Amino acid sequence: MYHNKDEVQVKQKKLIGFRLAENLFGLEILQVKEIIPLPEITELPNTDKWIKGIINLRGNIVSVVDMREQFSYPVEITKETKVIIVEKENKLVGLIVDEVVGVISMADSSIDERIKNIDAIEKKYIKALGKLEDELMIILDVDTLLTYEKEERNIINSQLQ
Amino acid sequence: MDKYKELFYNETEEHLELINNSLLELEQDPEDGELIDQLFRSFHTIKGMAGTMGYDKIVEISHKLENILAEIRQGEKKVSPGLIDIIFKGVDTLELLIAGEEVGISDLLQQIDAAGSSGGGERPLARPLSITLQEREEKALEQAEELGKVVRDIKVTLEDDCVFRTLRADMVINKLLELGEIVVTIPRGELQDEALRNGFRLLLVTQAEEERLEAAINSISEIKAIDITEFNLADFLSAAEESDQEVVEAPQGRDERPAEEDKEEDDGNRSISTIKQQLTRTNSIRVDIKRLDNLMNLVAEMVIKRSQVESVGLKHNLKELNKELKSLGKVTNAIQNEVMQMRMVPIGQVFKRFPRLVRDLSKELGKEVDLVIEGEGTELDRTIVNEIGDPLVHLIRNAIDHGIEDKGKVKLVAYHEGNNVVIEVFNTGRPLNPGQIKEKAVEKGLISEAAAGNLSNQEAIKLIFIPGFSTSSEVSDISGRGVGMDVVKNTIESLNGSIDVKSGKGGTSFILKLPLTLAIIQGFMVEISQQKYVLPLKMVREIVKVGRDELVNIEKGQVIRLREDVIPLVDLRGVLKGVGEWGEEKLPVVIVESGEDLFGLVVEKVSGQQEVVIKHIDEEADQNHFLAGATILGDGKVALILDVDKIINNGGGVTLDG
Numbered sequence: 159m160y161h162n163k164d165e166v167q168v169k170q171k172k173l174i175g176f177r178l179a180e181n182l183f184g185l186e187i188l189q190v191k192e193i194i195p196l197p198e199i200t201e202l203p204n205t206d207k208w209i210k211g212i213i214n215l216r217g218n219i220v221s222v223v224d225m226r227e228q229f230s231y232p233v234e235i236t237k238e239t240k241v242i243i244v245e246k247e248n249k250l251v252g253l254i255v256d257e258v259v260g261v262i263s264m265a266d267s268s269i270d271e272r273i274k275n276i277d278a279i280e281k282k283y284i285k286a287l288g289k290l291e292d293e294l295m296i297i298l299d300v301d302t303l304l305t306y307e308k309e310e311r312n313i314i315n316s317q318l319q
Numbered sequence: 320m321d322k323y324k325e326l327f328y329n330e331t332e333e334h335l336e337l338i339n340n341s342l343l344e345l346e347q348d349p350e351d352g353e354l355i356d357q358l359f360r361s362f363h364t365i366k367g368m369a370g371t372m373g374y375d376k377i378v379e380i381s382h383k384l385e386n387i388l389a390e391i392r393q394g395e396k397k398v399s400p401g402l403i404d405i406i407f408k409g410v411d412t413l414e415l416l417i418a419g420e421e422v423g424i425s426d427l428l429q430q431i432d433a434a435g436s437s438g439g440g441e442r443p444l445a446r447p448l449s450i451t452l453q454e455r456e457e458k459a460l461e462q463a464e465e466l467g468k469v470v471r472d473i474k475v476t477l478e479d480d481c482v483f484r485t486l487r488a489d490m491v492i493n494k495l496l497e498l499g500e501i502v503v504t505i506p507r508g509e510l511q512d513e514a515l516r517n518g519f520r521l522l523l524v525t526q527a528e529e530e531r532l533e534a535a536i537n538s539i540s541e542i543k544a545i546d547i548t549e550f551n552l553a554d555f556l557s558a559a560e561e562s563d564q565e566v567v568e569a570p571q572g573r574d575e576r577p578a579e580e581d582k583e584e585d586d587g588n589r590s591i592s593t594i595k596q597q598l599t600r601t602n603s604i605r606v607d608i609k610r611l612d613n614l615m616n617l618v619a620e621m622v623i624k625r626s627q628v629e630s631v632g633l634k635h636n637l638k639e640l641n642k643e644l645k646s647l648g649k650v651t652n653a654i655q656n657e658v659m660q661m662r663m664v665p666i667g668q669v670f671k672r673f674p675r676l677v678r679d680l681s682k683e684l685g686k687e688v689d690l691v692i693e694g695e696g697t698e699l700d701r702t703i704v705n706e707i708g709d710p711l712v713h714l715i716r717n718a719i720d721h722g723i724e725d726k727g728k729v730k731l732v733a734y735h736e737g738n739n740v741v742i743e744v745f746n747t748g749r750p751l752n753p754g755q756i757k758e759k760a761v762e763k764g765l766i767s768e769a770a771a772g773n774l775s776n777q778e779a780i781k782l783i784f785i786p787g788f789s790t791s792s793e794v795s796d797i798s799g800r801g802v803g804m805d806v807v808k809n810t811i812e813s814l815n816g817s818i819d820v821k822s823g824k825g826g827t828s829f830i831l832k833l834p835l836t837l838a839i840i841q842g843f844m845v846e847i848s849q850q851k852y853v854l855p856l857k858m859v860r861e862i863v864k865v866g867r868d869e870l871v872n873i874e875k876g877q878v879i880r881l882r883e884d885v886i887p888l889v890d891l892r893g894v895l896k897g898v899g900e901w902g903e904e905k906l907p908v909v910i911v912e913s914g915e916d917l918f919g920l921v922v923e924k925v926s927g928q929q930e931v932v933i934k935h936i937d938e939e940a941d942q943n944h945f946l947a948g949a950t951i952l953g954d955g956k957v958a959l960i961l962d963v964d965k966i967i968n969n970g971g972g973v974t975l976d977g
Contacts (some may be wrong), residue, residue, distance in 0.1 A: 212936060219934040
């Protein structure tokens, strides 16, 4: 049954796990460029709260997003706070998270992409739910993560006018 | 694969440019053999590259165009405007195909075929097959002469309707091989039906008499004519020397391609200058602009790290280290400059597409237009070069459509002026009419009649830059495609440039002033709540210290008096940080010029001027567009570069009129 073992390996996903207010989140490892300690952030004037500001990443200007703000948790910065640099549409974006758990391998069979029972704005950012032995991982979709915010903002703006 | 596609695109693009230019020149000088060769080679190269990529349509078109060029080269077809039009058409289609668009090509192929068979005028008389000798052949002939053998120069023409030309030629050659040794056969390379249309020619070392040779050849059917003379090497060589050029360039037969592909030694026949040209052309490499940007970022980072090491050295008083760091600083600065230079490209990259544009437009409009281009070597930043094309196209279209009457000149000049590049687009013809322009502007409700009356002529012609203004009453196909001069102006201004127009008896001139680079500006540093911000130095007029008692409250905000002027204030502290108490202390106010007006920007501290490298900020992050970008300071911290115009217009600026 050796060949079966191989097949199982092919059907695994590697994810970067991180925590926000105790909850476990995940990003596909291919979308993550690097993880850095929280650097000095330059705030931008008159910008939505979820955009924390910009940082200098080896000479590149990268915007950083506070993931706690994005998921409506109270903002909190500790010495474990990290920035996960992801690539989205050829741009780098930093995501501020509480703590990076590490690389987690998960069998495809334990990832459920049909999310029906979550009724929240945040649903749009969520790509799938992953079942680990003792907890659930919320797997995020980098591509919708920031665009949705923009669309939502546009909708709100147009309603205001 | 994508990498190959890109390579293919880049290289073919270069060839298409070359082709466009050569065609334009060929139109002026239809007899220029070098141009024809050039064109032939370019089409041939495109064909070859497209072949390896499997782009069949491109192969087919370039093959047919190559054939036409070959026929021109053979003198079988004359260059005519109609023929050039068709080749241009083919080139346009190639451009589209190479850009990856789906284009039907059957119509085009038919047109090319029609031109290929008869369209280009009557077929001139066949050129004589001239002889060229390679070194090896020369030696062989020399030896033969030394041995007292006779060299016969034999020309054989086949019947016009001969079908199996290759076969007949082979039969003749075989017959002659029985009688002697063949040194050279013209055309060179593999004998093909097409190549043999003019017959063939060979040099035979033989002891046989002329009559015997003639009889031998005549034993083969479908021979039209035979011409046998005695070949004298010394005579040939001295004649060749006299008309060196001619011999070198002499066509060696209709189909040169196999020889060109297979035998490098044939290159010996190309003039040295062409080879030199090719060498210099390959003396540069293509680099993705992103890599240059990366390099620039890393170099800047290196500069920052160097100064951090220096501060450690100063702290611990390490004199030796500091000395070395100083010279390291010189090197890093030199690298930084060099990298900046790499981003610079000559404006000629944009200009070179204009001869074609002018040709097409003048044909379309039935006007006779001369295009003069000067200063195409003027260098400026790649990003600007990429953006400047469309505005210039628009200006040139306008110039030809509206400016030039029946016959005239468009002049395109580029030159450096301080830290700017100036591009002038000048055209002869009727000047802009200030009266008419004012009328139109009033008619369209762009300005009031009273306001129009107050305008000077110079001010009046600037009305053409107002959105909604178009000088042509009916929209023409050439320049009136819904984009007006206001779009041109916006584009130029978005590049930190300016545009001006002057018009007089001689004609009309649009003067574009552009910065050398978008990547670096002279910045004026200010501070608010310990955060540093950058203002573009060119907007800054002066700094004044203002106390609370000098503020004048008006309906829409606050102003100060500065000598003769009343200057509205914009409190940057409030705009950027939401704070703004004015205590007992005097605060610095930066007087800036925005458009024609002066404004005062209230800050907490000014900290001098500095050259800064502009870096882009995500649009999503800069929601109010108050920022022109960000920069990384010497200590690695990020400072925001302010878009002063935007802040004044949207961020609580006070206006005085009304």
